[in-house]
Amino acid sequence: MLAQTALGKYRLLQSLGQGSNAEVFFAEPIDNPTVPVVVKRIHDHVVEHPKFRQLFEAEVRSMANFSHPYAVQFLEASIDDPIGPCLVMEYVPGNTLEALLGRNRMLDIDRVGRLLGYFGHALEAAHSAGIIHRDLKPANLMVLKAGTTAESLKVMDFGFAGFAAKPHIQLAELTGHGPIFAIGTPGYVSPEMIRGDRVDGRSDLYAIGVILYELLTGRLPFEFESQEKLLEAHVRNSPPRFAKVGAKHIPPGVEAVVHLALAKYPNERPQSAREVVEMYGRSLGVDYWQITAPVGWEPLPTAVEFTPPARPGLNIAPDPLRIIHEFDAFMPERLAAAKLRGFVEDLGGQVLASEPGLIRMRIGVPQGYKESTGGSGLFGWFRNMSKPSVPCGQEPIELELHMEKPNPSQPLLNVLVAFRPMKDYPPPNPHNWRDRCEKLNAMLRQYLGT
Numbered sequence: 001m002l003a004q005t006a007l008g009k010y011r012l013l014q015s016l017g018q019g020s021n022a023e024v025f026f027a028e029p030i031d032n033p034t035v036p037v038v039v040k041r042i043h044d045h046v047v048e049h050p051k052f053r054q055l056f057e058a059e060v061r062s063m064a065n066f067s068h069p070y071a072v073q074f075l076e077a078s079i080d081d082p083i084g085p086c087l088v089m090e091y092v093p094g095n096t097l098e099a100l101l102g103r104n105r106m107l108d109i110d111r112v113g114r115l116l117g118y119f120g121h122a123l124e125a126a127h128s129a130g131i132i133h134r135d136l137k138p139a140n141l142m143v144l145k146a147g148t149t150a151e152s153l154k155v156m157d158f159g160f161a162g163f164a165a166k167p168h169i170q171l172a173e174l175t176g177h178g179p180i181f182a183i184g185t186p187g188y189v190s191p192e193m194i195r196g197d198r199v200d201g202r203s204d205l206y207a208i209g210v211i212l213y214e215l216l217t218g219r220l221p222f223e224f225e226s227q228e229k230l231l232e233a234h235v236r237n238s239p240p241r242f243a244k245v246g247a248k249h250i251p252p253g254v255e256a257v258v259h260l261a262l263a264k265y266p267n268e269r270p271q272s273a274r275e276v277v278e279m280y281g282r283s284l285g286v287d288y289w290q291i292t293a294p295v296g297w298e299p300l301p302t303a304v305e306f307t308p309p310a311r312p313g314l315n316i317a318p319d320p321l322r323i324i325h326e327f328d329a330f331m332p333e334r335l336a337a338a339k340l341r342g343f344v345e346d347l348g349g350q351v352l353a354s355e356p357g358l359i360r361m362r363i364g365v366p367q368g369y370k371e372s373t374g375g376s377g378l379f380g381w382f383r384n385m386s387k388p389s390v391p392c393g394q395e396p397i398e399l400e401l402h403m404e405k406p407n408p409s410q411p412l413l414n415v416l417v418a419f420r421p422m423k424d425y426p427p428p429n430p431h432n433w434r435d436r437c438e439k440l441n442a443m444l445r446q447y448l449g450t
Helices: 050-066 097-103 108-129 172-173 189-193 203-219 227-236 254-260 273-282 333-346 377-386 430-447
Strands: 008-020 022-028 037-042 074-078 086-090 141-144 152-155 324-328 350-355 358-363 397-404 412-421
Touching: 008 037, 097 141, 097 203, 108 152, 108 203, 108 273, 172 333, 189 203, 189 227, 203 254, 203 273, 203 324, 227 254, 254 273, 273 350, 324 430, 333 430, 397 430, 412 430
Parallel strands: none
Antiparallel strands: 008 022, 022 037, 037 086, 074 086, 141 152, 324 412, 350 358, 358 397, 397 412
């Protein structure tokens, strides 16, 4: 990708890293190289999602209509770019708060208050727009002009994944084997995310509490090598008092605010980012909310439209054996996990993989079947001939469940299920195949209460 051009005007110079959805590049506008940008190119496998175009457009509209001086700004996007679907955002020079902590074990109380003010303004605006970050941590906070009187902060990664709530029903929940982990970064994740409860903006406030604890004491409130014990501590343990971790210099009022933000249940915490900032400031007699308020900023008054040109190149090629159904399931994620586990166990199925927004499983795989590893010649022929046979009309079925949560505060899941045959067992009768998929879809809907 390096040296290629995005949107016909941004030259990709350096990869800054990648995640499960996209790779991020440092880039420069061809007509103005002095103003660098960040280009986020969506991975090819994400584009294959049956509702990709619809989801991409929704994401872009959401980002285009959230703008704040203390959040990294979305600039533009292209769904049909020659290098693939991509988004362009402002490049923010500076150091992450994580890097800053690496050089300074802890920060001054007043400096923490000012950084909290910038942080709080961005979150208050995002929450008012219905946006929950869900993965706040020092690595996602960029400190600008660090150590100067003009020091400020911008929140990163409100991006592509932040606007589409993708429920993550984990493999252990579907199979009953292995530990269950929380979504987000374990050191900063809220108890309700671990419990599988409803999540709203107050989950981000818990992360604020963790970050404040770390900035003021030089350590996280819970430190365990075992991720399972760490997550259990978020749910059950009280954070150590500051005096016990060597931070006796912190005023009791400041400590009280931090512990309040770290309450185990959302209704026990401050109810907004602004309230956290103002409570911290009152404990020190400083109005951090006011002194960090962005001058002249107002939310965008009207929606920004995004109308991509039609281009068939991104559409999935028609497949008569790929059967797709959509429906809504009115239940929390954790209940859906239990129902899906029952569906798989009752039908003797196999769960292949589970990631945020996607579960892959198989139904009817014959005993003794081993995945084909390809190859040709005698060994390839032998593997093909030795696979277990199945009666005609009972070929195994692969299912992909794509799930979205349109409103994080509501127990509603949008489910798109795609049925397809396994490559080693193509169905000879398309009509019979469709009937079997229709019946399996009806059974799945029964399990999910629809």
